[in-house]
Amino acid sequence: MDPKPFPASSLVDRVYHRIKRDLFDFQLLPGDRFTETEVALRVQASRTPVREALMRLEREGYLQMKPRAGWQVKPFDFHLFQELYDLRAILETASLRRLAAGPVKPSLETLARIWTVAPLERIKDGQRLYEADEEFHHTLVAEAGNGEVTRLHQEITERIRIVRRLDFTNPARLTATYDEHQAILEDLLGGRVDKACTRLEGHIAGSRAAVETITLARLETARSLRFEG
DSSP states (O other): OOOOOOOHHHHHHHHHHHHHHHHHTTSSOTTOEEOHHHHHHHHTOOHHHHHHHHHHHHHTTSEEEETTTEEEEOOOOHHHHHHHHHHHHHHHHHHHHHHHTSOOOHHHHHHHHHHTOOGGGSOOOHHHHHHHHHHHHHHHHHTTTOHHHHHHHHHHHHHHHHHHGGGGGSHHHHHHHHHHHHHHHHHHHTTOHHHHHHHHHHHHHHHHHHHHHHHHHHHHHHHHHHHHO
């Protein structure tokens, strides 16, 4: 019996995630050019789902189509990343102030239990901690109750994810994430909202600076390996 074909939407998703993984793993580098035919051969799919996946990544800001020249990975724009991190800080600190004005949310107490564990109980795996960190920041915004702010925050999170996840490849940053989250929550739950906001702004700024340094180093390594190969 022939294998059951992928539904069209599932095939597009598979191609999309494969290309996105290549971007995140620096197999495709900023400035790289390629054609739909090349991608179709690599992922073993027809050009139609490949084109849909590429257009989806273009809408998300990872790629750009070059007329009569195929596709190109967009160069990293660190000025844009800084602006997105700044906007993220504005949304999150506004959410903290809104949370502080109301009764304590049970979800915040749950976060406090997660992020105040003993050092030996802390997550050591960078990918798992990255996911927990995203949930931490999402919860702070979502629990403030403004759906449009939450939607915009999620959009920003997606746009900076390609660099932000690298913050969790450095062991020192894993420790800092726990310590800083714990301090933010202690101040928020203790009624010290101004201090919590200042800590949160510093936490986000520190993360941005770290990921820029790590990203530039990763790009240099990837380019060197490609040249040597």
